[in-house]
Amino acid sequence: MRHGKKFNHLGRTADHRRAMLANMAISLIMHKRITTTLAKAKALKKYVEPLITRSKDDSTNSRRVVFSYLQNKEALKELFGAVAQKVGDRPGGYTRIIKLGSRQGDAADIAFIELVDFDENMLKTPKAEAKKTRRSRKSAAPKAEAAEAEAPVEEAPKAEEAPKAEATAEEAKAE
Numbered sequence: 001m002r003h004g005k006k007f008n009h010l011g012r013t014a015d016h017r018r019a020m021l022a023n024m025a026i027s028l029i030m031h032k033r034i035t036t037t038l039a040k041a042k043a044l045k046k047y048v049e050p051l052i053t054r055s056k057d058d059s060t061n062s063r064r065v066v067f068s069y070l071q072n073k074e075a076l077k078e079l080f081g082a083v084a085q086k087v088g089d090r091p092g093g094y095t096r097i098i099k100l101g102s103r104q105g106d107a108a109d110i111a112f113i114e115l116v117d118f119d120e121n122m123l124k125t126p127k128a129e130a131k132k133t134r135r136s137r138k139s140a141a142p143k144a145e146a147a148e149a150e151a152p153v154e155e156a157p158k159a160e161e162a163p164k165a166e167a168t169a170e171e172a173k174a175e
Helices: 014-031 038-055 060-070 073-086 120-124 137-150 156-174
Strands: 033-037 095-102 109-115
Touching (some): 014 033, 014 073, 014 109, 038 060, 038 073, 038 095, 038 109
Antiparallel strands (some): 033 109
């Protein structure tokens, strides 16, 4: 039964789980992105986000509390330096988990967990493009017509694409 089970024990003893999460948190802070199983990534998110929140307040007590979890001076310097500077104005949600599929050997779900403010690819995309919502066709139609009226239509690239499509069709028939 599941009575009172508040978190995933990951099939390990408490000491092993604590050491594993500390090591993973150090790796995440130092490398900004790690690949692991989905269950471990979710457990790591719960473990590392309070530490990042604590790092926003650079006091002796905060450093001691975080050091008691991590036990690594280099990770502590990185966390209270570069990481805290980047997430200083963010109210939470410092990590992102992206699913990658399943592992071939044991079919475990694999994901990578990364610090949100350190992903260059996601930072380059404008907010408008990143946030796309589903709309009805009626509301999208006038906007599409206005965009077509503003943009000039170029016929040259379309003319080049047609012979390529015919050539690939002929190659497929030959094979």
